[in-house]
Structures are given as C-alpha cells and as structure tokens.
Amino acid sequence: MGSGELYGLGDEILRRLRGRFRIDEGEFAALKAGRxxxxxxxxxxxxxxxxxxxxxxxxxxxxxxxxxxxxxxxxxxxxxxxxxxxxxxxxxxxxxxxxxxxxxxxxxxxxxxxxxxxxxxxxxxxxxxxxxxxxxxxxxxxxxxxxSGYPVVPVDTHVRRVARRLGLARGSGYRAVREALHRVFREEARLEAHLLLIKLGREVCKARGPRCRECPLRDLCPSASGGQP
Ligand code: SF4
Incomplete structure (x- = not known):
C-alpha cells in the first residue's frame, strides 16, 4: 500500500475520532503545560x-x-x-x-x-x-x-495498544510503532492523532475489555470481533 492510500486511512480514522471525542487539555498534562x-x-x-x-x-x-x-x-x-x-x-x-x-x-x-x-x-x-x-x-x-511543532506521533501505552489492535503497526518496539503511525497520519495531523488515539484507548479500546460495539472504528479494525465484550 502506498503512503497516499495510508494517509487516506489516517484521515478517515481521525474524522471518526473527532466526531466522537473532544480533546480537553485538562486531560493531558503536557498539553496544558504547553499552553x-x-x-x-x-x-x-x-x-x-x-x-x-x-x-x-x-x-x-x-x-x-x-x-x-x-x-x-x-x-x-x-x-x-x-x-x-x-x-x-x-x-x-x-x-x-x-x-x-x-x-x-x-x-x-x-x-x-x-x-x-x-x-x-x-x-x-x-x-x-x-x-x-x-x-x-x-x-x-x-x-x-x-x-513544539515537530511532526511526531508519541507512542504511549494506549497508542501502542490501539495501533496494534487496529493493525496499523505490526511490531511492538517503540520506533516500529511510531514509524508505522507516521505512514498513516499526515505530518500536520500527528499531534492530534496521538491525543485522539489516547482518548480511544482510555475510553473505548481499553486494555482489558475493549468496547468494540461502541467503537467508531470497528468496521476498520481486524481485532473487532475478538475484542467484542
Ligand atoms: S474495534 Fe475494538 S479492538 Fe478495534 S479499535 Fe475499536 S475497541 Fe479497539
């Protein structure tokens, strides 16, 4: 798959996550500190x-x-x-x-x-x-x-788990996951992708018992049926 096609997937993921979650800086210490x-x-x-x-x-x-x-x-x-x-x-x-x-x-x-x-x-x-x-x-x-404005998707525990369940990243090493996400999300959308994937991981795609039935990405997700509570 070319990067153009993957960016299309990233755009669609973000469109759906934006429709579902609101980024509140009170929920992200670093974001609030950045203000x-x-x-x-x-x-x-x-x-x-x-x-x-x-x-x-x-x-x-x-x-x-x-x-x-x-x-x-x-x-x-x-x-x-x-x-x-x-x-x-x-x-x-x-x-x-x-x-x-x-x-x-x-x-x-x-x-x-x-x-x-x-x-x-x-x-x-x-x-x-x-x-x-x-x-x-x-x-x-x-x-x-x-x-600080660099096009990077930081990978925390939620981002790693969600990226792997969604099939966006195969490896589990830090850099492998980050580079895989860089192929999916455009440079200008990477900070937002980081924040929205954390929201998805905290509220829906939880470590134990992902709530696939209420997930806005379920039809895109190869783990959806296995993760159905
Ligand atoms: S469908 Fe389920 S496993 Fe896939 S991202 Fe959503 S909650 Fe996670």
Missing part, C-alpha cells in the same frame, strides 16, 4: 507524568512551580531532594527528580538554560541530547517534539 509556551514546562510535566495519572501530574507540577520554580537555574539550585519532595504525589519521585535535575544541569551547561535553543537544532539533535539523560525516554522526547 504556557514554555517547552521546559512541557518536558518537566512529561517526566513527572510517567506511570501516574494526569491529576497527580498537575498537582506535582504546581507544587514544583510554587516551591522551587520551573526554570533550570532554580531547579539546580534547589537540588534533587527538594525537587523530589515537591513531586512526591506523582510517585517514582527519586528517579524523576534525578532526571529533572540532570536535564536542568545539561541545559544550563550547554544551552544557557534555554531549551528553545536546543529545540531549534532539529529533531535528531533533540533526540540525541535529551536521550542521553537517564530517566528521559523516547516517549518523553517525542511528546516534547510534538508539542
């Missing part, structure tokens, strides 16, 4: 959001902003234990605080504390630099890239 226009806030929100829900992510981010500040110099000056204490509600605070402090140090050292400067160096450079920080995975970098 500030500050990519560093998006990065910190995404690190905090690992293995926790949006509510706890918001609480942790707010507390970190109030008690420490959301700028690399403040975070480095405060140190890991104060960051850890501020984000405790989100869990895994030790690893997350270490990552937040390390990336703050790196940005101060290499980019004058300005993540926008790194972002202006292009997708591959962003992946290389941030990927070197322990505790910052590919999904975290992709969320930052997507919310």
């Amino acid at each position: 500030s226009g500050d990519p560093f806030k998006v990065l910190v929100a995404t690190i905090i959001s690992q293995n926790t829900n949006e509510r706890n992510t918001f609480l942790a981010l707010e507390r970190l902003e109030k008690e420490v500040g959301l700028e690399p110099p403040r975070i480095v000056a405060a140190g890991a234990s104060r960051v850890e204490e501020a984000i405790r509600v989100a869990g895994l605070q030790r690893q997350k605080a270490a990552a937040i402090v390390e990336v703050s140090r790196l940005l101060l050292r290499e980019y004058g504390g300005d993540l926008r400067r790194l972002l202006s160096e292009g997708e591959e450079r962003v992946r290389e630099v941030l990927g070197s920080v322990r505790g910052i995975g590919e999904k975290t970098v992709d969320v930052l890239l997507a919310l």
Whole structure:
C-alpha cells in the first residue's frame, strides 16, 4: 500500500475520532503545560507524568512551580531532594527528580538554560541530547517534539495498544510503532492523532475489555470481533 492510500486511512480514522471525542487539555498534562509556551514546562510535566495519572501530574507540577520554580537555574539550585519532595504525589519521585535535575544541569551547561535553543537544532539533535539523560525516554522526547511543532506521533501505552489492535503497526518496539503511525497520519495531523488515539484507548479500546460495539472504528479494525465484550 502506498503512503497516499495510508494517509487516506489516517484521515478517515481521525474524522471518526473527532466526531466522537473532544480533546480537553485538562486531560493531558503536557498539553496544558504547553499552553504556557514554555517547552521546559512541557518536558518537566512529561517526566513527572510517567506511570501516574494526569491529576497527580498537575498537582506535582504546581507544587514544583510554587516551591522551587520551573526554570533550570532554580531547579539546580534547589537540588534533587527538594525537587523530589515537591513531586512526591506523582510517585517514582527519586528517579524523576534525578532526571529533572540532570536535564536542568545539561541545559544550563550547554544551552544557557534555554531549551528553545536546543529545540531549534532539529529533531535528531533533540533526540540525541535529551536521550542521553537517564530517566528521559523516547516517549518523553517525542511528546516534547510534538508539542513544539515537530511532526511526531508519541507512542504511549494506549497508542501502542490501539495501533496494534487496529493493525496499523505490526511490531511492538517503540520506533516500529511510531514509524508505522507516521505512514498513516499526515505530518500536520500527528499531534492530534496521538491525543485522539489516547482518548480511544482510555475510553473505548481499553486494555482489558475493549468496547468494540461502541467503537467508531470497528468496521476498520481486524481485532473487532475478538475484542467484542
Ligand atoms: S474495534 Fe475494538 S479492538 Fe478495534 S479499535 Fe475499536 S475497541 Fe479497539
């Protein structure tokens, strides 16, 4: 199948998902953080959001902003234990605080504390630099890239599951799923595709007991009958 044909499928999937779901930024911590226009806030929100829900992510981010500040110099000056204490509600605070402090140090050292400067160096450079920080995975970098205007579909647990059930991605490795989704969704629609596939995964195509009968994609989905509750 050529990419033109796959983009047609992606367009149809998005048309149906748009008809069913509304993207509320209150349900996506990184998206809400992105409204500030500050990519560093998006990065910190995404690190905090690992293995926790949006509510706890918001609480942790707010507390970190109030008690420490959301700028690399403040975070480095405060140190890991104060960051850890501020984000405790989100869990895994030790690893997350270490990552937040390390990336703050790196940005101060290499980019004058300005993540926008790194972002202006292009997708591959962003992946290389941030990927070197322990505790910052590919999904975290992709969320930052997507919310900074790069044409990327970040793959979280919902996106991976839905993509595989829909037959859009065969492999399960992070990059294999992402590249498969890039063949289906046009560049300008990739952030929206990420958000809508998460909504589908959270509300309909659940890990246990997908609700195929109420799924807007059921006639397109090779897993539909097997997933019928
Ligand atoms: S039809 Fe079922 S398995 Fe397929 S995407 Fe919808 S809920 Fe998931």
